[in-house]
Amino acid sequence: MSLALQDTIGPRATRLSVLVSTPEAEEISSRAEAAGLSVSAYLRAQALGAIPSGDEQEALKIFDRVIDDITTRIDQANASLEATLSRLATQAA
Secondary structure: OOOOHHHHHOOOOOOOOOOOOHHHHHHHHHHHHHHOOOHHHHHHHHHOOOOOOHHHHHHHHHHHHHHHHHHHHHHHHHHHHHHHHHHHHHHHO
């Protein structure tokens, strides 16, 4: 994931301080690593809405499954249509 914000907002010079527990820090670090981001980039992305929340990620997974199902059904319908058209062409000949 890349955030194009760096180029549009200029250099970063303001530091924010956030107190977290050790388990929270470990979880944040783990999530940042899983996202392929530094902790700073991950926290910026989360705070600025560039990374979907857990609920949004779950909704996107459901949406992806629905799209996959629709795609499968369309492929099946196309195959059935092609078979029918082929039979009709054979009968007409």
